[in-house]
Every structure is written in structure tokens, then in C-alpha cells.
Amino acid sequence: MALGRASEARLGAPRTETLYANAGWCAAGIAILIAAPFFVYPLFLIKLLCMALFAVAFNLLIGGGGLLSFGHAAFFGGAAYIAAEAAKVWGLPFEVAVLAGTATATALGWLFGVIAIRRHGLYFAMITLALAQGVYFLALRLPFTHSEDGIQAVPRGRLLGMIDLRSDIAMYCTVAVIFVLGYVFVWRVWRSPFGQVLRAIKDNRQRMISLGYPVDRYALINFVLSAALSGVAGSLKAITLGLATLNDVDWSMSGEVVLMVLLGGMGTLFGPVVGAVITVAMDDYLAGIGVPVPAVIGAIFIVVILVFRRGVVGETLHLMSRFGRGEGSPDAAMTAEAISDRPDGSSR
Amino acid sequence: MSDDTVLELRGVEGAYGESRVLHGVDLAVCRGEIVTLVGRNGAGKTTTLRAVMGILRRRSGSVRLMSVETVGLPPERIARLGVGYVPEERGIFASLNVIENLLLPPRLKPGGLTLDEIYGLFPHLKERAATGGSRLSGGEQQMLAIARVLRTGADFLVLDEPTEGLAPVLVAQIGTVLEAIRRKGLTVLLVEQNFRFAARIADRHYVMESGRVVDMIARAEIEQKMPTLEAYLGI
Amino acid sequence: MSANALFGQLLLGLINGSFYAMLSLGLSIIFGLLGIINIAQGAFYMLGAFVAWILLTRFGIGYWPALVLAPLAAGLVGVAIERTIIRRIYQLDHLYGLLLTLGIFQVMQGLFVYWYGTAGLSYPYPGALTGGHNIGFMFLPNYRAWVVVASLAVCFGTWYAIERTRLGALLRAATENPTLVRAFGINVPLLVTACFGGGVALAGLAGVLAAPIYQVNPLMGGNIIITVFAVVVIGGLGSVLGSIVTGLALGLLEGLSKVFYPEASSMVIFAMMIVVLMLKPAGLFGAER
DSSP: OBOTTHHHHHHOSOOHHHHHHHHHHHHHHHHHHHHGGGTSOHHHHHHHHHHHHHHHHHHIIIIIHOOOOSOTHHHHHHHHHHHHHHHHTSOOOHHHHHHHHHHHHHHHHHHHHHHHTTOOHHHHHHHHHHHHHHHHHHHHHOGGGTTTTOBOOOOOOEETTTEETTSHHHHHHHHHHHHHHHHHHHHHHHHSHHHHHHHHHHHOHHHHHHTTOOHHHHHHHHHHHHHHHHHHHHHHHHHHHOOBOGGGGSHHHHHHHHHHHHHHOTTOSSHHHHHHHHHHHHHHHHHHTTOOHHHHHHHHHHHHHHHOTTHHHHHHHHHHHHTTOOOSSGGGGGOBOSSOSSOOOSOO | OOTTEEEEEEEEEEEETTEEEEEEEEEEEETTOEEEEEEOTTSSHHHHHHHHHTOOSEEEEEEEETTEEOTTSOHHHHHTTTEEEEOTTOOOOTTSBHHHHHHOSOOOSTTOOOHHHHHHHOHHHHHTTTSBGGGSOHHHHHHHHHHHHHHTTOSEEEEEOTTTTOOHHHHHHHHHHHHHHHHTTOEEEEEOSOHHHHHHHOSEEEEEETTEEEEEEEGGGHHHHHHHHHHHHTO | OOHHHHHHHHHHHHHHHHHHHHHHHHHHHHHHHHOOOOTTHHHHHHHHHHHHHHHHHHHOOOHHHHHHHHHHHHHHHHHHHHHHTGGGGTTSOHHHHHHHHHHHHHHHHHHHHHHHOSSOBOOOOOGGGOSEEEOSSSEEEHHHHHHHHHHHHHHHHHHHHHHHSHHHHHHHHHHHOHHHHHHTTOOHHHHHHHHHHHHHHHHHHHHHHHTTTSOBOTTHHHHHHHHHHHHHHHHOTTOHHHHHHHHHHHHHHHHHHHHHOGGGHHHHHHHHHHHHHHHOTTOSSOOOO
């Protein structure tokens, strides 16, 4: 059920204060992106941005469409493998390799979507899981993936034939730009009429059906978009970090992206980014001090589900709106529980 | 009405989620009585019964059952005070057969009917003992729903629309069963849309409207208060 | 392929099928009453195997007592988890339940990986069951025969308990209409806790049975749970008989495909799951809810 601020999205034209506030947030975001490599290793930031993009892509589906997919690793990892192969074995330039990976993810997304889209809730999650397992087994068996070893030493190549991407800074800038483009893309989709219809479907599917909307087609398009963007993230990850492995297509990767989005805040635009940052940073930090990372992350997951379901950003916005603020940010329009708090009766 | 009071509601408020349905219900039922709740659809009769049984989550006020305050208690504790519930939808479990349905509610107090006594009152059930719960007709389901609480020894029965959707011959049978229940000295609170049926068997009637009890009519007063009643019930 | 090899694979398939059946049985029961798909079932399977291993290496307690103690331990842990964590989310969408059990699974698996690494630990065959018999068309190892017999006994015993006993009737009724069952005076929350404990104890038992055959490994739960999901979905969520029959059948199918088309054997079950989900989403034995 969408809370409160959804009304802003439905009105369409943003008010002037909103425009200024948006500009403010954007400037802040870009400033952070520019300043970050002075404080943090660019390679770490690259990893962060790839996962953040993956989380944002995943959120399109769950936050925007209210559907939980348990198989997004297929898009992320599938694209990773193809991009890696394209860059390393086919010798394609950077942009083309990323495009190849993305195209693969898009095609897979369309295939999965067509099969799964008519189901909801638990069944949808199970179908996507099964389909992703199919991709996993393919990755295990196909010769070019080298199963356990994965594809290693993937070259970064040159951006547009000119900029040598072996420099971490150059790579970072490229990834940052792509990330921003992806983020803005999702933002525009959410604010568009398409996004409004999606939200309406999530709120009250039956009503939209009776109004004559082809709800399945909207859901399918949204699913494919989510898959495609996940593919961008996967391709970037493979090329920047130089590796495509079975881990990228494993169901634990699907679980991890769910965690990121839940932790950061489903249904908020910025939430997944926050969730990704927290998860990746924690992964890194905790691994350094010898703590069982997956166990800790699992524990946090449990706590989030029990008491903190709106996620970091969601809870913050909720608190802010309770004190009468939070009108201006683009997220205010999207604060919503992707999975409703009442049993929706779909599987019982 | 003191120790003889089996049930007493005072200022009971109840809600489903955000929508309030009961706005302060007051009523009492004494031992051995048959009392009905009448009123139009949506007056809050079923909700009141749910509040009594403890299955209405949001309830407040005071519900004293057998001198025990039950507003904060879970349904299983309330039932164990000796209450038998026959819900409006009858609640016959489809995944159980007739005999399993019959034996499901545990014995709450001594004095419940034996299986033979039950078959005596409800002969059809004996023939259908192994039938699946979903295969019974409406009338058979109703009989089964009543039979199984009679077996438990509950001395306070709560029935929601027992004659709903039944043919006249079955309605008459339910009447007979209720008379037998009265002779046993059990106390009954029932919701009944069929006022003619209610008038025949009940000692008192509480009229509900918009989540409140607006009137109480004793058996003797019925004829004289008929016009008021008709206004309340919209007949 | 020789007859011996063929039947050997089929037996292995039957054994896998037995584990699938036991795990999906627990999963089905839990889903029926709680409405949650318990991903952590895999972790309890692993827990059962580890408890058996720890009992042996730390306390010198052998296989036969472990068959009782390990499921008991798993059940107790399950009860504790249900009481403290799981019962808080019953009023939410079922997807939250799935995610919660995912978190629980990750914690359990993560802890054991942390304590014991990812290399497998071996667990010896119980003395009484070493060796085997030649039954004409194949050599039948005693322990494997035992696993199949024990699993079948447990599965059908559970089925009998649910379909033919009063406790089973309570469970079935509470699955259908928990509120009314409470209104009859039955402590349904307690029943739910016991059900969860029982369901995961079944997983723990499967773990002990599996310990000598597969190595005891913190990752063993994750490997098997995904396949078990497919089994449960194909058989029908909440159907007891469906889980048993489907588990066994799919194990056999997997074994069979290993004989004739090994590359596809792991995919066979998932392909079936997709087909069933598209044609009969309630599962082969399930009833549309």
C-alpha cells in the first residue's frame, strides 16, 4: 500500500520548491561522487557503484512493481559472463562488451518475464528462482564459462577507443557516469506516466484490470527494464573487477540484492543505493576483522524484517514526514511499502 | 442478576482494523436463558458474538463470562470456561470427515452429550460419519456444527444465525434441538435474522442498531412492542 | 551401461529422493500451518548432520543415539526460533516469511562456515550397517538400503499421523481455520510451534541419515534446499502425500537422467518445476487455495 506522498507523483508537475530541492539533492549527489575517490579507494567505489546499480535495478521491480524476484542473479551474472567473454575472447571494445552483456540480460529478462509474469507473490518468486537456477546450471556446464574458475583477467580496454581504462580513476569516472545515467533513468521511469500506472497496479491490481489496463504487459516491460539495468551492472562488474564467476549467478546473489534493497528501503529511489553501500562496506570491513560476514548480514536482515521494514531511507523519510517535512525530495513521492503489511491473501 | 449471570457485556467496543463496528454494547445473559440478538444487517450482531468468543482482535470494554473478565484473554482460554461456538459460516472443516469434525472440539466440562445421544438428536450424522466435511448439505453442516459443541459439555452456547438458508423443516428441527438444549439447563446466546423463529424460542431479545444495543424486549412484551420491532428490523 | 551401474544410479536417485521427500515433507507441513516457505529447512538438515558429527567426535556418542538426539536438537532450536522470531511476522505478507527464513538460513549457515570452514568432515558408517549384499542384478550396500527404508518409514509414519490421528486432525483443521479451532479451546499457537519444531526435526533426521553418505559440510543445506523447493512446488505446497511421492519420483528421475543424459540431470527437476508452475500452479497434488 502506498503511503502518503504518492499524491505528488500523481499530480505530475513538480512545484517550484520541489525543483529546487531536487536540484539540491542532485548537486549533493554529484559532489559526493566527485569527492569520494579522494577518500576511498576507487576500486572499492567501483564495486560499490556496480552493486548499487544492481540494487536500483532490482528495486524497479519490487519497489515499483511490487514483485519479488528471486532470480535476478541470472541477469546480473549472465550479463557478467557475456561481457567478460566479449571483452576477453572476442576482443570487443568496452562499450560494445557492456552492450553485449546488457542485451543478454534483456533477452533473458524478456524470456523469464513471459514465463513468470502471470503469477504473483510466492509463485512468482519460485518461478524466477527456478529459471535462475537454469541459468546457473548453464553457467556450470557451458565450456566458455570455465565453471568453477570463471572467466578471469578480463581486460578493461579503452573507452570509445581513446581513454585507457586500466587507470582506476578513469574506470571510476566511467562507472560513475554510467551509474548516474542509470539512476536518472530509473528516476524518470518512476515519474513517468508508465511509472504512475505501475504504482497504481501495485496498489490495486484488480481495479486497474477493470479499468482496462493491460497489467501484464506493464509488468513485463517493467521486468525487462529491471533485467536490462541489472545487466548493465553485471557487465560493468565483470569488466571493471576483471572476473565473472559462478558466484554472480548463484541464488545467494539474488538473495543479497534483495537484502540490499530491503535494508536501504524498498520503494524509495535512493534506498537501494544506501543498502548497497552498507552491505558492501560491511562485507569489506567485517571480512577484515574476521567476523562471519554472511551470518552478520543474515542477522541484520532478520532485524530489518522484524522491526525496520521500511529500510534506512524509508524509516528516515517516515520520521521526517511525521514532523511535517520531506516534501521536496524525489523519494518522498515514492515512499511505499512494496510488500503490503497486511496478508494479501494471494497464496492462502 | 449476579452469580447467575453467565455473560455480561459493558461498554464493549470493537473494530475490524481501522473501522469501528461496536460502539458500546451492554447486555447480560442469565443462566438457563435463551437470549437473542436481533437487528438489521450490519448492526454488529456477529461482531458482538466474535467479541464474546475473543476472536475479534480489537475489542475493549468489559466482557464477563462466568464471572471472569475475558477482554484480554486468548480465544482458547475463553472457550475453556465452557463456551461452545457455532459460527455463521458453520465452520465445518473440509479436510476432515464428519466424525473427525464431531470429535474435534475437546471436552470442556462434564455433562456433554455422548455420541449415542448426539446420534439420537441428529440421526443423519450417523449415516454420514465417514463423509468428507465439504460434501455435506447446508442443513447437515448446521446440525454437525451444533452437535459438536454439544459434545463438549459447554454450558453456554453461542450461535450465529443457525437457521440461515435452511428449509422450514430443518428450521423446525433446529427449534427442537434448542428446546432440548434449554431442558438440559444450558444457556444460549444467539443471533437470528428470522424473528419469528427467535420469538418462539427465546426468553429475551436485545435489539442492536449501529453497533449498540438500543432496546431489550422480553417474551411477554413482544406483541405489544411489535410495531417498534418492525421499525428496528425494517420488516 | 552395465546393469550394476544402472541400478546403482537408480539407488542413489532413490536415496536422494528419500531426502527430498523428508525435507519437502517438513516444508509442506510448515507451509500448510504457518504459511511460510522455510528456506532454513536446509540449515536444519545441515544442523542435524553436524550435531551427529559433534556428538561423535566430541562426546563419543554414536550413530544410533544421534538418530534421536540430532532431530531433537534441531527441533528445539526450531522451537526457539519460532517463538522468538517467526511468530512476529504471521500477520505480514507471506513473502516476508520467505525473506525471514532466508535470513535465518544465512545466519545458521554462516555460523557453521565460520566455525568449521567449507571442507567436508567425514562421518563413519555405523558398524552394524557396513558392507552389503549381492541381490543378483546389483550390489546393494546395507547402509543405503537402510536409508531408503528408514526414510520411507518416517515419511509414511508422518503421513499416517496427519491423516489418521487426532493430532493430525487438529493440524488439518488448524491449517484450514485456525481461529475457529482456537474458539474450541485448542491452543493453536502452541500447535504451530510444535509443528515448526516437528518440521525442522524431520530435516535434522534427514541430515543424520545423510551424514555418512555425503560429507558433513556447512554448505550441504544450501545445495539441497533449492532442489527441495522445486520438489515442493511440483508436488503442491501443503500436500503431505504430494511431497513424499514427488520427492521420491524426482529423485528417481534425476538418477535416471544421470544414466542417460548426465549433463541435463540437474536441470531436469527445474524444467519440470517451470512446466508445472505454468500449467498447474497449485502443484500436481495441491488444491488451489
